[in-house]
Amino acid sequence: MKLVVQKYGGSSVKDKERVMNVARRIVETYDAGNNVVVAVSAQGDTTDELIEKAKEINENASKREMDMLLSTGEQISISLLAMAIEKIGRPVISLTGWQAGFKTDKTFGNARISRIDTERLKDELDKRKIVIVAGFQGINKNDDITTLGRGGSDTSAVALAAALNADVCEIYTDVDGVYTADPRIVKNAKKLKDISYDEMLELASLGANVLHNRSVEMAKKYNVNLAVKSSLNKNEGTIVKGANKVEKMLVRGVTRDNDVARISLCGVEDTPGKAFTIFSLISKENIGVDLILQSIGRDGKKDISFTVKEEDLDTVLKLIEENNDTICADDVKFSKDISKVSIVGAGMVTNAGVATKMFEALYNAHINISMIATSEIKISVLVDQKEAERAVVAIHDAFLLEN
Ligand code: ADP
Ligand code: ASP
Ligand code: MG
Numbered sequence: 001m002k003l004v005v006q007k008y009g010g011s012s013v014k015d016k017e018r019v020m021n022v023a024r025r026i027v028e029t030y031d032a033g034n035n036v037v038v039a040v041s042a043q044g045d046t047t048d049e050l051i052e053k054a055k056e057i058n059e060n061a062s063k064r065e066m067d068m069l070l071s072t073g074e075q076i077s078i079s080l081l082a083m084a085i086e087k088i089g090r091p092v093i094s095l096t097g098w099q100a101g102f103k104t105d106k107t108f109g110n111a112r113i114s115r116i117d118t119e120r121l122k123d124e125l126d127k128r129k130i131v132i133v134a135g136f137q138g139i140n141k142n143d144d145i146t147t148l149g150r151g152g153s154d155t156s157a158v159a160l161a162a163a164l165n166a167d168v169c170e171i172y173t174d175v176d177g178v179y180t181a182d183p184r185i186v187k188n189a190k191k192l193k194d195i196s197y198d199e200m201l202e203l204a205s206l207g208a209n210v211l212h213n214r215s216v217e218m219a220k221k222y223n224v225n226l227a228v229k230s231s232l233n234k235n236e237g238t239i240v241k242g243a244n245k246v247e248k249m250l251v252r253g254v255t256r257d258n259d260v261a262r263i264s265l266c267g268v269e270d271t272p273g274k275a276f277t278i279f280s281l282i283s284k285e286n287i288g289v290d291l292i293l294q295s296i297g298r299d300g301k302k303d304i305s306f307t308v309k310e311e312d313l314d315t316v317l318k319l320i321e322e323n324n325d326t327i328c329a330d331d332v333k334f335s336k337d338i339s340k341v342s343i344v345g346a347g348m349v350t351n352a353g354v355a356t357k358m359f360e361a362l363y364n365a366h367i368n369i370s371m372i373a374t375s376e377i378k379i380s381v382l383v384d385q386k387e388a389e390r391a392v393v394a395i396h397d398a399f400l401l402e403n
Helices: 016-031 046-057 063-088 119-126 153-163 197-205 213-221 274-284 310-322 352-364 385-400
Strands: 003-008 035-040 092-095 102-104 113-116 130-134 137-139 145-147 168-173 194-196 226-230 238-241 253-269 292-294 301-308 331-344 371-374 378-384
Touching: 003 016, 003 153, 016 035, 016 063, 016 130, 035 063, 035 119, 035 153, 046 063, 063 092, 063 130, 063 137, 063 145, 092 119, 113 153, 119 130, 130 153, 153 168, 153 213, 194 197, 197 213, 197 238, 197 253, 197 331, 213 226, 253 274, 253 310, 253 385, 274 292, 274 301, 274 310, 301 310, 310 331, 331 385, 352 378, 352 385, 378 385
Parallel strands: 003 035, 003 168, 035 130, 092 130, 102 137, 168 226, 194 238
Antiparallel strands: 102 113, 137 145, 226 238, 253 301, 253 331, 292 301, 331 378, 371 378
């Protein structure tokens, strides 16, 4: 008997019709003779609504209480889905994250799964029950509820598949696979038949939220057979898997990430150790710095610019203000109205023409680039947020329409 792990996202269970639709699809897989474990997200925009509710009461609520609140969204959908399956007449049980054995570290709001104690899950499967598990949540060492970060139900599903050694992990969402760009932005984006773990990890980390980046990281680590499909049709989806041996350079996708803030320290003294001073302060706060640009010194001064996630901007500005005795910047500028636009594909670095083509596409679209970063597998540029969608379309046209 095969074990199939499925995950249904918020849009797939947003109302009673969709819940019944998902229930029927699960039962179909079960009736075909498979054991089925399902991870589910909160219905529709529930998580956003809960965050708004919290803000109405306390703008600075503790992360512990936020997790207590947010975890309720998934608890609603697992129970409703289990009721729908009961109605069809199959044995089913819903389990919260902790009932399903999800143990995490202590980082409220962005916890990492440390292990899954699978006894309960296996017991229920032995009784031939369909097991419905709340995605996005677990408990820490103190038995406090934690959540895995926005979009984290994908990671719950992959973790279940890894822990239970499932034959396949199917992520069902509102698109029928991974596309060369977000189909909401690029109307003629194309569906990818398959994609490597590394490429998908890069796409997900650079803004393609169709999969939570940690889910891809975990799928790679445990070699999980991962597929992205639609919950609304039976189209063939996208397979995420290990890389093919011979692979020619191919741009696989274009992404956009609006969650970027840029900070510029202008007129910093052009002496050794300045970058070290600044970035060690930031890393001590566990804040990740992404793109970095340092100008050439002139008149003994230089400018250093870098980007962080928007949520970290205030903390970084405060750090700089508190330490400006040692940093000694003449001026500090910042902006949230920027986006990072990236192309992803294995073997990028060995092909000089790729960057040129990307810059040409932006030039032709009259879009200005404010920072650039390259790696083996991606090229990212920073542009004005209001130009970002146009940039994605222009770059997509330049690279991906010809295939
Ligand atoms: P779910 O609620 O099922 O988890 P998400 O909204 O998190 O769904 O993810 C699905 C969405 O991801 C799609 O509706 C699509 O707009 C977006 N998306 C972004 N980039 C891509 C891409 N490259 N391919 C497919 N979908 C993408
Ligand atoms: N409900 C959570 C969120 O909206 C987790 C998820 O959907 O994956 O982020
Ligand atoms: Mg999602």
